[in-house]
Amino acid sequence: MIELNAVTKTYGETTVVDSVTTTIPAGGLTSIIGPNGAGKSTLLGLISRLLPMDGGSVSVGGLDVAGTPSKTLARTLSILRQENQVSLRLRVRDLVTFGRFPHTGGRPTSEDRVHVEAALAHLDLTELADRYLDELSGGQRQRAFIAMVLAQDTDYILLDEPLNNLDMKHSVEMMRLMRGLADEAGKTVVVVLHDINFASSYSDTILAMRQGALTAQGSPDQIMRTEVLSQIYDLEIPIHEVAGKRIGVYFS
Amino acid sequence: MAKTALTPAAKAPAQSPARRRVLGSASRLTLLIWGLAILAVASIVLFLSWDLLGNISFALRLRGTRVGAMILCAVAVAVSTLAFQTVTANRILTPSIMGMDALYTLLQTVMVFAFGAVAWTTAPDTARFGVELVLMVGFSLLLYRAMFTGRAGSLHLLLLVGIVLGTLFRGMAGLMQKLMDPSEFTMLQDLFFASFNRVDPPLLGLGAVVVAACVVVIWRMRHTLDVMALGRDTAVGLGVDHRRVVTTVLVVCSLLVATSTALVGPVTFFGLLVVSLAYRMAAGADHGQLIVVASLLGVLTLVAGQFVVEQFAGNSTTLSVVVEFVGGIVFLILLLRGALK
Amino acid sequence: MTTPVPVREPAATPTKAAAGPRRSALPSAALIGGALAVLLLGFVSLFVGVSDVQPERLLAGDPAAWEILLVSRLPRTLAAILAGAAVAVAGLIMQQLARNKFVDPGMVGTTESATLGILVMTMLVPAAPVLAKMGVATLFALAGTALFLAVINRLPTRDTLMVPLVGIMLGGVIGAATTFFAYRFDLLQTLNAWMIGDLSGILKGRYELLWIVAAVMILGYFAADRFTVAGLGEDFTTNLGLNHRATVRLGMSIVALISAVTVTTVGALPFLGLVVPNLVSLMVGDHLRRSVPWTALFGAAMVLACDMLGRLIRMPYEIPVGMIMSVVGAAIFLVMLIRRRGANRG
Secondary structure, three states: OEEEEEEEEEEOOEEEEEEEEEEEOOOEEEEEEOOOOOOHHHHHHHHOOOOOOOEEEEEEOOEEOOOOOHHHHOOOEEEEOOOOOOOOOOEHHHHHHHOOHHHHOOOOOHHHHHHHHHHHHHOOOHHHOOOEHHHOOHHHHHHHHHHHHHHHOOOEEEEEOOOOOOOHHHHHHHHHHHHHHHHHOOOEEEEEOOOHHHHHHHOOEEEEEEOOEEEEEEOHHHHOOHHHHHHHHOOOOOEEEEOOEEEEOOOO | OHHHHHHHHHHHHHHOOHHHHHHHHHHHHHHHHHHHHHHHHHHHHHHHHOOOOOOHHHHHHHHHHHHHHHHHHHHHHHHHHHHHHHHOOOOOOOOOOOOHHHHHHHHHHHHHHHHOHHHHHHOOHHHHHHHHHHHHHHHHHHHHHHHHHOOOOOHHHHHHHHHHHHHHHHHHHHHHHHHOOHHHHHHHHHHHOOEOOEOOOHHHHHHHHHHHHHHHHHHHOHHHHHHHOOOHHHHHHOOOOHHHHHHHHHHHHHHHHHHHHHHHOOOOOHHHHHHHHHHHHOOOOOHHHHHHHHHHHHHHHHHHHHHHHHHHOOOOOOHHHHHHHHHHHHHHHHHHOOOOO | OOOOOOOOOOOHHHHHHHHHHHHHHHHHHHHHHHHHHHHHHHHHHOOOOOOOOOHHHHHOOOHHHHHHHHHHHHHHHHHHHHHHHHHHHHHHHHHHHHOOOOOOOOOOOHHHHHHHHHHHHHHHOOOOOHHHHHHHHHHHHHHHHHHHHHHHHOOOOOOOOHHHHHHHHHHHHHHHHHHHHHHHOOOHHHHHHHHOOOOOOOOOOOOOOHHHHHHHHHHHHHOHHHHHHHHOOHHHHHHOOOOHHHHHHHHHHHHHHHHHHHHHHOOOOOOHHHHHHHHHHHHHOOOHHHHHHHHHHHHHHHHHHHHHHHHHOOOOOOOOHHHHHHHHHHHHHHHHHHHHHHHHHO
């Protein structure tokens, strides 16, 4: 369970995250949606202690994010940010092995290797494991980073716009993978998404943000409504039921 | 002296809002140019006449030579930097930063190697300087033309390549000088280590001719340069022969840099310093005005600076070191203010 | 607490896991080969120079030959190996901290600051022991490096080539200030000795401080993983529970110490910290655990080779190793830059 209590972040005069209080349930997949500049990525940064808070508190799995040693947190939550341009010539396996760093501090044991190989296999990267990151395509590199997060093997996995730069096929695969993490491995997955229909189709819970504040939270059925979405996006979005999923048609 | 002169003008663009700047720009620029001209002349007079004792005509000739060299250097560096920055479409590349003065030093060394120290130093100045200039133009075109005529590549790559080229040339020149006979090397020290304190008088007349010719060429191109400042694509769209202009400017720059380096030695950041200052003080000016402002600023900085250094720092410092220091800091400040995009 | 990730292809895992150690055994054989090559180079270096030191004369027990070997040649060779390895490793660490392949402590203000530090000490406390001067030089180098990192973190654009450019300018400014003071206090000659690396003055008793950098290098090797992680960015580092700042500080201290000690003992070795790590990166990648040993070996080999060249090229005079390296290094760097441009086009 992730508990946020009056979480606030300001940059000078502007308040980017404005006193957000909520609870994200343990287990399942939670999406954070909202227009550009709503503070989604900042919120994720605050939950994962990458950004210092200006007010409020966050606890993840009972650990207070501000007070717990970084190393301990790294065994409970993992975070993957949007921009992962790596200029280093690093092999895929090396990168994934770094996921074990919080557990063994850079001296991988044979148990770590099992985790690494499992993560590589899970993301279909076994063939590419000895390639350098800079030789991979954008989608493959993204998968390599996700594999690292898997190898980190934390109960909470936070991903900031993981579908960026992915084509349709890879986006769907990525969402299925996260679904699998929640369902089969019992992880708590929190994702910032831009596409409301991906959020609708794959999430258990949706958090909607606008101008730094939390405007709505609920199941896809509760959020994917024209009147709710119009408050978030300032846009009239008709909702259609397609194959049991609620889909917003926002192109008109 | 120089300081009091610069302060009010330098502040002006920051104080005045954009609207006023446009309205009053014509008269303000005229005022600026006249003010700089008066200050430059004043500094020259001061430099020549201060504490003049003993053999007056001898002292005047000596000081005159040095002032002449400084004026030539200032104009050469200011004009070449200005034109160079415009055709390369940025405000940080300068011929010296791209390694041109190091190239000249290397060529000098190579010539000594090829012809022997005795033959080379006893050759007539005109011949020697002429050969060096021809070589300089040739090598500059060879090295730099391809860099600047193609589609705009990465500016930073160019800059880095230029800096490393400069290091390479200096390294090679140093290595060759080290390989020379120590006695030959002593003979050549004057050739290699020209400075504001050690001017080569016979070169002065020659240098003046070269600089004057180059300035005329650039002056006549000033309107074309205004268009070039809009960027390569726009300039080509407006009918400018981009390749030809770049080539001309490169030839002129190599001549100016060679002359300046031969007279007073390399001064890496001087051009950057003067031209950045000119852009700040004469915001919105066209190239004709910029050429005048930058040249005057150059003369003022060098002559007044040398005067101050000689009179008050007791000759224990060289001006070029001070210029490098201040110029480098100006560069970094520009950079940190995000002036560079 | 830990929930294992479900393994879908259980058969694939054991073979892959077994492949891991075997792969890492192979490079270590190559490493030993590389180390032997450097030793061989060092052995040759013992017999290169104006004074005649031939193996047969040593075997015959010629005391003069032994004297030259022990007092001059051996210290000189050791100094080349130690300084070369350390400066190259310092470059590698610096590149991780700046997250940029084109920076080098000798180019971005670290070495220049160290030089300024010794100069200041020479001016103010000329009688201070070498260790004290070195300490001050290290502090200056640390400040210079910190300044560089602070400046590049504030840059409006994080262009790959912008970072070294700013560094070079910063180094230039510090260098100009140093020259200014040296000129004023008539120390230009002394300054030149620090600015251009030269091994010809290395004698027994004048290089031993370089063993400090050997120790620091080993420390760097043990922190290699941390530096690799830091090279992946601050968010990345924090996610793995590492303190990014502490890692950067450790790296900076290592770089500063190595720079200060080498500058005071042998002088600057330009481009070494830039060229060697880049070549090694092409060979074995950027996992520091793997690349630190190779970088050290290549650095040592390069300095040894350049120093021998300097001894041979103009017998009986010697060309300082720093001069040769600035030409060789600048040329290699240019090729690297131009090849990079080609790669970007392709």
